[in-house]
Amino acid sequence: MTWDQQNPYQQGYEGYGYGPYAGQQQYVQQPYPQQQQYVDYGHPPADEQTAPLLPAEPDTSPVPTTPGTGQAGAEESAPDSRPGRPARDRYFDTLRAVALVRVVTYHTFGWAWCGMVFPSMGVMFGLAGTLMAKSLERPALKVVRSRLRRLLPPFWLWGFFVVLAMLVHDWMPGWQIVYWIVPLGDPPGNVWGTQAWEILWYLRTYLWFVLLSPALLWVFRKAPVPVLLLSLVPVLVLNFVWSGPDNRFGSALWDLSTYLFCWILGFAHRDGVLQRMRPALVVVGSLAAVGCGGWYAFSHQADFGTYDLDENPLAQAFWSAGFVTLLMWAKAYFKIDFGWLTRFRKLDRTVTIFNARAVTIYLWHEIALVLAVPLIDRMWNVPAFEKWLPLDSQWFMFGVGWILIAVFVVACGWVEDVAAKKKPKLVP
Template sequence: MSWGEEQQREYGYGQGYGGQPGTDPYGYGSYPYEPSYPHQPSYAPQAEYAPYATAPETAAGPVADTAEFEAPSAVAEAEPVAEPEPEAPVAPGPPSPPKRDRYFDSLRAAALIRVVTYHTFGWAWCGMVFPSMGIMFALAGTLMARSLQRPALTVIRSRVRRLLPPFWFWGVFVVLAMLIHDWMPGWQIVYWVVPLGDPPGNAWGEQAWEILWYLRTYLWFVLLSPVLLRLFRRAPLPVLFLSLVPVVVFQFAWDPGDDRFGTALWDLATYLFCWILGFAHRDGVLERLKPAAVAFFSLAAVGYGGWYAFSHQADAGGTYDLDEIPLAQAFWSAGYVLLLMWAKARFRIDFAGLTRYRRLDRIVTVFNARAVTVYLWHEIALILAVPLIDQFWNVPAFEKYLPLESQWFMFGIGWLLIAACVLVCGWVEDVAARKRPRLLPG
C-alpha cells in the first residue's frame, strides 16, 4: 500500500506469539507495549528526539526502588538475627513475554479487514473512512526506525528474509496458473524473485498480482530507510513536512509516467509522509507538537485531499476513489494518519483492555502474526469464492435459503477461504522467521 511478528528477536520484544525470541517480516510486524513515555533514545548522539525512557526491567519485573538497597539502621544492626535455613533451589521458569501494544496491533488488523472489504465491494469511500495503506506504511516506518538501532545491513537482510519466502510460496501458484493460461514471461520474471519492480503477468492473473505494488513500495522504503532516517534526524519537522513535496512535483511539474519505474516513484511519493511519520512517532517528535498545530495541519491536509479528490473525478475515470488519485491519497492519508499517531503519543493510548476480551484479542493476534498471508492470499480467496458460490446454485436448498446473489454472502465465503489459507499457508511466515511452524499463532 504491513508482517508477522517483528517484536521478537528482531527488535528484542520478547517471546511474542510463541516460539523463539524475536522475529518478523514486513512492517506488518508487531509493536511493543510502551508502558510509559519516555523510553530510551533509539540513537545515542541526539537524545532530544527520543524522550521516552522506561525504568530498567529484568525478567522478574521492574528494578526495585533504590531505598531497598540502603544500609540498615544502627538499631537493626544491633538486633540478633536468626540464621535463615537454606531454601531448596527453585528452577527458573520461562520469562513471561512483555505486554504488546494492542493499539498498533488493532490498527493493523483493521487495515487488513478494510483492504479485503474494499476489494470485495469496491466502495470508493472506504479509503476516506480508513486509509489503510497509509496507516500500514506509518506502522512499518515506526518499526524500521526502532530496528535501525542495529546495523542497517543486518536490518535490511532480516526484513528481506522474512518477506520473500511467503512471497515466493504464493508466487509459485500464481505463476504456474498464468503459465497454464498461455503466459510466456521475458526477463522481467526476475521481479517474481525480488519484487523491486512490478512483477509481469497476464490479464488472467491480474486480480491476484495487482496487489504486489505494496510489497514493491515497502521494499524500496526498507532500502532507503537508513538514509531517510539520517536526514530526518538532522531536521525532523522540516523533513517530515517536505516529504509531501515529491507528490506535488509529480502532479503539477513532472509526471514520471506509468511504466514500471514511474509507478514505483508515484507510490513512494504518495506514502513518503506516512513512512517518515513513523520515524517521528518512534523518536518522540509527535508528542512535543502542540494540539492546535496538529489539528490545523491535519484538517488542512484532509480538507485539501478531499477537495482534490472530488474536484478531479473526471481525471480519475469519474470516481473520487483515493487509490486512483495519488495527490489526494497523499494528503488525505497524511492528515488522517498524523492524528492517529499523535493521539497515540500524546494520550498514551495502548488498548491494553483488549486482553480482557479473549476471542477478540486472539483475532487481533492472528491478524498480526499472519499479516503477509492474509494480504497475499485474500485476492485469490475472493477469486475462488465466485466459482464456489456458482456450485451452490446446483443445490436446491442453498438456492432457496441462501442469499447467493448478495455480495455480503461472497464477503463471508471469502473470509472462510482466507481462514483456510491462513491455516494451510501461514506456516511459511514462521519458516521465514526461523521459528517452529505453527498452525495458528498465539
C-alpha cells in the same frame, strides 16, 4: 438458475471486479499520468492502496536515549500480562488488523468511501515506518536482511502457484521474471492472472522504503520537522510538474511519493517529534491536510471518474498524511496502548492471528475472493442452498471469502513462522 441470473452485480465475473479483467475500476495501480500507457509489463493502470500489510516483529530492543529521541519509544509496546510472551503494542496491532479487514471489504464491495473512512495503506506505511526506525537502533544491514527474510518466503510460496497458473494459461515470461524473486519492480504477468498479481505494488513499495530507510532516517534526524513537511513535495512535483517515466521506475516513484510522508511520520512518532509539537498545531495541520485531500478528490472526479482516494495519488497523499498524523499524535499525547484488549481473549487472539499472518492474508485474499465466485455458483445447483442461503448477496461472498482466507492461513501461514525463524504453527 445461474449465478449471472441471480446476481446483478456479477456479469461474467468481471462486472464487479472478479474475473480475468477484474480490478480495473476497483483498485490496484492508481491511474497516474505516466501510467496510462504503461502496458509493456502487463501492469494495469490503477492502484488500490490496500493492504498492507507486513507483520510487526515484536521488537524488544531498548528504547533509544540519544539526543532528539528522549522517551520516544516509551509507549511503543504495551505490556502483555501473559508470561513468556514479548510485549506488543496492541494499539498498532489493532490498527493493522482493521486495515486488513478494510482491504478485504474494499475488494469485495468496491465502496469508494472506504479509503476516507480508513486509509489502510497510509496507516500501514506509518506503522511500518515507526517499527523500522525502532529496528534501526541495530545495524542497518542486519535490519534490512531481517525484513527481506521475513517477507520473501511467503511471497515465493504464493508466487509459485500464481506463476504456475499463468504458465498453464499461455503466459511466457521474459527476463523480467526476476521480479518474481525480489519484487523491486512490478512482477510481470498475463491478463488472466491480473487480479492476483496486481496487489504486489505494496510489496515493491515496502521493499524500497526498507532499503532507503537508513538514509531517510539519517536525513530526518538532521532536521525532523522540515524533512517531514518536505516529504509531501515529491507527490506535488509528480502531479503538477513532471509525471515521471512510463515504466517500472515511474510506477515505483509514484507509490513512494504518495506514501513518503506516512513512512517518515513513523520516524517522527518513534523519535518523539509529535509529542514535542503543540497539540493545536498538530490538530489544525492534520485537519487541513485531510481537507485538502478531500477537496482535491471531490473536485477532480471528472478527471479520475470517482472520488475514490485510491485512484487519485495527490488526494491519497494528503488525506493519509492528515489521518495518520492524528492517529500517531493521539497515541503519543493520550498514551493509548489498548492494553484493555487482553481482557477480551477471543478478540485479542483474533488481533494476534491477523498480525502474525498479515502477509498471508494480504497475498491470498484476492485469490480467496476469486475462488468464492465459482464456489457460490455451484451452490445454486443445491436446492436447499438456493432456497435458504442469500447466494446473490455480496455479503455472502464476503463471508465465503473470509472462510477461504482462513483456509489459506492454515495451509500457507506457517511459512511466515519459518521466515521469522520460529517453530511453524498452523494457527498462531
